[in-house]
Amino acid sequence: MKIGVPKESVLHEQRVALVPATVGQLVKLGAELLVEAGAGAGARFDDEAYRAAGARVTEQAAEAYGGTDLLLKVQRPSAQEAAMLKQGGALVGLLQPSGSADLLAALAQREVTALAMELLPRITAAQPMDVLSSQATVAGYKAVLVGAAALGRMMPMMITAAGTLIPAKVFVVGAGVAGLQAIATARRLGGVVSAFDVRAAAGDEIRSLGGRFVDPSQVVPDAQTAGGYARPLTEEEQQKVVALIGRHAGEADLIITTAQVPGRPAPKLISAEAVAAMKPGTVIVDLAAEAGGNCELTRPGETVETGGVTIIGAVNLPATVATHASQMYSRNMLSLVQHVMKNGDLALDLEDRITGPMMVTYRGEVRYPR
Numbered sequence: 282m283k284i285g286v287p288k289e290s291v292l293h294e295q296r297v298a299l300v301p302a303t304v305g306q307l308v309k310l311g312a313e314l315l316v317e318a319g320a321g322a323g324a325r326f327d328d329e330a331y332r333a334a335g336a337r338v339t340e341q342a343a344e345a346y347g348g349t350d351l352l353l354k355v356q357r358p359s360a361q362e363a364a365m366l367k368q369g370g371a372l373v374g375l376l377q378p379s380g381s382a383d384l385l386a387a388l389a390q391r392e393v394t395a396l397a398m399e400l401l402p403r404i405t406a407a408q409p410m411d412v413l414s415s416q417a418t419v420a421g422y423k424a425v426l427v428g429a430a431a432l433g434r435m436m437p438m439m440i441t442a443a444g445t446l447i448p449a450k451v452f453v454v455g456a457g458v459a460g461l462q463a464i465a466t467a468r469r470l471g472g473v474v475s476a477f478d479v480r481a482a483a484g485d486e487i488r489s490l491g492g493r494f495v496d497p498s499q500v501v502p503d504a505q506t507a508g509g510y511a512r513p514l515t516e517e518e519q520q521k522v523v524a525l526i527g528r529h530a531g532e533a534d535l536i537i538t539t540a541q542v543p544g545r546p547a548p549k550l551i552s553a554e555a556v557a558a559m560k561p562g563t564v565i566v567d568l569a570a571e572a573g574g575n576c577e578l579t580r581p582g583e584t585v586e587t588g589g590v591t592i593i594g595a596v597n598l599p600a601t602v603a604t605h606a607s608q609m610y611s612r613n614m615l616s617l618v619q620h621v622m623k624n625g626d627l628a629l630d631l632e633d634r635i636t637g638p639m640m641v642t643y644r645g646e647v648r649y650p651r
C-alpha cells in the first residue's frame with residue numbers, strides 16, 4: 282500500500298499529517314511512503330528526517346497525490362489538489378464536509394473514497410484516532426497563552442518587594458476537551474479558575490483540575506445527551522444561561538470560550554451588553570470563532586477592541602503549535618491506518634463501525650449529508 286503526504290497549502294497551516302517517527306512505524310508495517318518535499322517544514326521536520334525514516338521524498342505534488350493509494354492530509358484539498366488524486370484512491374483529513382458539496386462531488390467523480398475525520402464516532406475504540414480531541418487539546422492550551430500575552434497583568438500571585446500582585450481570574454465557558462485543557466493550563470500559570478458548562482458531568486472534571494464549577498442547575502436542567510454532547514438550549518434556557526455567564530464574566534480578567542453543539546453554529550453566550558459591563562483590560566479568547574463565536578462581538582481571525590475589552594477571534598490555533606499538533610495528529614493517523622490495513626492492503630468497509638460513518642464519498646457515490 283502506498284501512502285502519500287502532501288505539503289498543506291491552506292494559508293497559515295503549518296501542520297503535516299505524518300511526522301517522521303510515524304513514517305518509520307508505517308514503513309515497518311509494510312507501507313510505502315511518498316512525502317512531498319517541504320511537507321514537514323512548517324512543523325520543523327525536514328525532508329532528510331523523512332528519508333531517514335524510510336520515505337521517498339518527491340518534489341512533485343502531483344506524484345504525492347496521484348501516485349498513492351491513500352493520501353493523508355490535515356486540511357481539505359483545494360479543487361486543483363482534488364483533481365490530482367488517484368482515480369479510485371482514498372483520502373483522509375479534516376474535510377469539513379458541511380459546506381464542501383462541490384469538493385465531495387469532485388471526489389466522487391474520481392471515485393475517491395474520502396474519510397472526514399470530523400465524523401469519527403466518539404467511542405472508546407476510536408479514541409486513539411480522534412483528531413478533534415488531540416487538536417482541541419492543543420487549542421485549549423494555546424488559547425490561554427494567547428490570552429495571557431494580551432493581558433496587562435501577570436497570571437500568578439506574586440509577593441515582591443515592589444508589592445503584592447493578586448492572581449488573574451480566568452473564566453472558561455464550555456468544559457469539553459479544549460476547555461478542560463484551558464483550565465489546566467491557566468492553573469499551571471497560577472490563575473484562579475472557574476468554569477461553566479451545561480453538562481452536569483463537566484462539574485467533576487472541572488473540580489478535579491482545580492477549577493470552581495459555575496453550576497447551571499439553578500437555571501437549566503442537565504443538557505447532556507445520550508451521546509455525551511450538549512443539546513441546543515431552548516430560547517428561554519439560553520437567556521438564563523447568558524445572564525448567569527454575564528454575572529461571572531464581569532469578574533474575570535481572562536475569559537476563554539469553547540462552547541459548541543455538534544453540527545450547529547456556536548451558541549452566543551456572551552452578549553454585547555455583558556462585554557460593555559466588563560472591566561477595562563479584560564481579554565476574551567473565543568475558540569468557537571470558526572463556528573460563529575460564543576461572543577456576540579467576535580470576528581473570526583480578528584482582534585476586536587471595545588471599551589477596553591479585547592476580543593480575540595482565534596482560528597486554527599493548533600497550526601501555531603505545529604510540531605506537537607502534527608505529532609498528535611500523526612499518531613491519530615497511525616491508529617487509523619492500522620485499523621484500515623488488512624494484510625498490507627487498504628481495506629475500506631462501509632459497514633465498519635468506526636470508518637463507515639466517516640466515508641463522505643465511497644467510490645463514485647457522495648454519502649454526505651446522510
Ligand code: NAD
Nearest residue numbers: 403404408455456457458478479480509511539540541548
Ligand atoms: P465540543 O467541542 O462539542 O463542545 C465544547 C463544550 O461546550 C462541551 O463540553 C459542551 O457541553 C459545551 N457546551 C455546549 N453548549 C453550551 C452552552 N450553551 N453553554 C456552555 N457550554 C456549552 O465538545 P467536546 O470537547 O468534543 O466534548 C463533548 C463530549 O464528548 C464530552 O462529554 C467529552 O467527554 C466527550 N468526548 C468523548 C470522546 C470519546 O469517547 N472518544 C472523545 C472526546 C470527547
